[in-house]
Amino acid sequence: MSVPDRSQLMEKIVSLCKRRGLIFQNSEIYGGQNGFWDYGPLGTELKRNVRNAWYDDMITRHDPLDAPAGAPRPFQMVGIETSIIMHPQVWKVSGHHDLFCDKMVDCKDTHGRYRLDHVTGRWVSGKIVNSTTGQAEESAGRYFVTAIADDTVIQEAITAKTLKLFGLKNKEADKLEWLAPLASLATIPYSEYAGVVAPEASRAGTLTEPRDFNLMFKTIIGALGTQDDAAFLRPETAQGIFVNFKNVMDSSRVKLPVGVCQIGKSFRNEITPRNYTFRSREFEQMEIEFFCQPEDSPRWYTYWRDRRFAWYTELGIGPKHLRLRDHASDELSHYSCGTADIEYQFPFLSEEEYGELEGIAHRGDFDLRSHMEGKLHTGPDGQLQVELTADGQPKWRGSGKDLTYFDDASKQRYLPHVIEPSAGADRATLAFICEAYHEDQAPDDKGVLQTRIVMRFHPRLAPIKVAVFPLVKKDGQPEKAREIYRALRDAGIATTYDEQAAIGKRYRRQDEIGTPWCLTVDNETLANNTVTVRDRDSLEQVRLPVDDVVNEIARRLRAPWAPPA
Ligand code: GAP
Numbered sequence: 025m026s027v028p029d030r031s032q033l034m035e036k037i038v039s040l041c042k043r044r045g046l047i048f049q050n051s052e053i054y055g056g057q058n059g060f061w062d063y064g065p066l067g068t069e070l071k072r073n074v075r076n077a078w079y080d081d082m083i084t085r086h087d088p089l090d091a092p093a094g095a096p097r098p099f100q101m102v103g104i105e106t107s108i109i110m111h112p113q114v115w116k117v118s119g120h121h122d123l124f125c126d127k128m129v130d131c132k133d134t135h136g137r138y139r140l141d142h143v144t145g146r147w148v149s150g151k152i153v154n155s156t157t158g159q160a161e162e163s164a165g166r167y168f169v170t171a172i173a174d175d176t177v178i179q180e181a182i183t184a185k186t187l188k189l190f191g192l193k194n195k196e197a198d199k200l201e202w203l204a205p206l207a208s209l210a211t212i213p214y215s216e217y218a219g220v221v222a223p224e225a226s227r228a229g230t231l232t233e234p235r236d237f238n239l240m241f242k243t244i245i246g247a248l249g250t251q252d253d254a255a256f257l258r259p260e261t262a263q264g265i266f267v268n269f270k271n272v273m274d275s276s277r278v279k280l281p282v283g284v285c286q287i288g289k290s291f292r293n294e295i296t297p298r299n300y301t302f303r304s305r306e307f308e309q310m311e312i313e314f315f316c317q318p319e320d321s322p323r324w325y326t327y328w329r330d331r332r333f334a335w336y337t338e339l340g341i342g343p344k345h346l347r348l349r350d351h352a353s354d355e356l357s358h359y360s361c362g363t364a365d366i367e368y369q370f371p372f373l374s375e376e377e378y379g380e381l382e383g384i385a386h387r388g389d390f391d392l393r394s395h396m397e398g399k400l401h402t403g404p405d406g407q408l409q410v411e412l413t414a415d416g417q418p419k420w421r422g423s424g425k426d427l428t429y430f431d432d433a434s435k436q437r438y439l440p441h442v443i444e445p446s447a448g449a450d451r452a453t454l455a456f457i458c459e460a461y462h463e464d465q466a467p468d469d470k471g472v473l474q475t476r477i478v479m480r481f482h483p484r485l486a487p488i489k490v491a492v493f494p495l496v497k498k499d500g501q502p503e504k505a506r507e508i509y510r511a512l513r514d515a516g517i518a519t520t521y522d523e524q525a526a527i528g529k530r531y532r533r534q535d536e537i538g539t540p541w542c543l544t545v546d547n548e549t550l551a552n553n554t555v556t557v558r559d560r561d562s563l564e565q566v567r568l569p570v571d572d573v574v575n576e577i578a579r580r581l582r583a584p585w586a587p588p589a
Pocket of ligand 1: 311380
């Protein structure tokens, strides 16, 4: 069993996702809409299973009576579901209106727009030639030739572009005189932009000065709405939880510590969406705001950081591709005692690089205090304070509502501190897909060795859990197979039925979409009421009484699972 070379792996995964209905390009028949993706029938099941695994672990199966392993004490977890559009003041107070920006640059020649830190380039010495006349445009100079590409191929992309700019042939690549290593455009001062060749440009000096671009999508509310009625599609689900903190506490008899959880769509007008679904403009988040006593918050931070890391490994992401990266103390806000990212080694990144799946942040009382008092910023004494205008008024007013909590046990009133584990459902789904992809060689029905693709999803995540086949389409086998198929579906187990093609081909079809078990009805079934159960990973086949099938599959689905070594 092997994983293909990294450079081909992503291509193979994208192709499989389209071929088998996991992920489609959005509006593909119209040429696609950049930064938006659709899930096909199997992708919908997979992503729903990812969401359910999160919701079940966080809420449905959470036991508030006992402290789970590693937790400082028992705690409660509840779910809420809030609107995508919220009062515009929410985003002013939270800081998103003023600060949720990326730096971007525009190309005056091609009208391309790029996120500054997504453009990579390299200083090189040479002469740019006119691609039509073949004549040198200017005397030899120093150019920062740029491109946007996955890290694994960025040097190749820049080399190809430089050869074209200098009118050289591919075989002349060794003549290029590189002056410095690869660097992000974000590291190049604007005073040097005269030498920068934009990603799609054919001459230097066409990029504008970097400027801020707010990532929130704007929309207008009401039929007669004007800019004054502008609202935003939420860029995170978290604010829906903060503004409902009081409602939840007043309505559900929960006590601190409590986690309030939400799964929902978020929208960010990313300047350069890229890397498949990794950076999309519409995506889904799975967020927890865990409210606790300030003194306990460091211990809760550690608990959530470790617990959320374990969630990914228990669902089959190998430690080889996953890491927990603690932010350095100088990266932290002064009110925070820790932030960590859970990161996955996606195949579209270079080997040393990891992409963020989830951030776990200790946020102190920043969010509740902002919604009480107004937008906060760090004052001259390094402490948080309400940001004021020149005439001494709050720049953005908070709600003025009291969001403090009265703790019956300690008879104290305080503003809870918050630990925020914030995950992306689409990124998690993509990581589970990348991790599951395997190839091996197995003989087909004619004994010829073929490449077999196996998606080794954790059975809880697999879009389909069981495929039921009659060995042949006669002798009462289809009728018996349909009976078993219906019994599994009635028990709520995602099951498919297939009687088309040779049995080996049917197994391959299921391996390719990660179905953990195939049940085959044969002559023996009709004689002794047993079926064979084939395991996707071990390829082991065992016979099972038909009457035990539903219970056995349900048992296997509950059991811990690890990918075969
Ligand atoms: N409330 C905190 C927050 O939103 P974030 O790090 O900006 O934090 C949390 O986002 C998670 O949401 C990320 O770790 C990632 O999984 C997901 N996410 C963020 N931007 C995304 C995008 N453009 N496309 C897909 N997922 C994204």
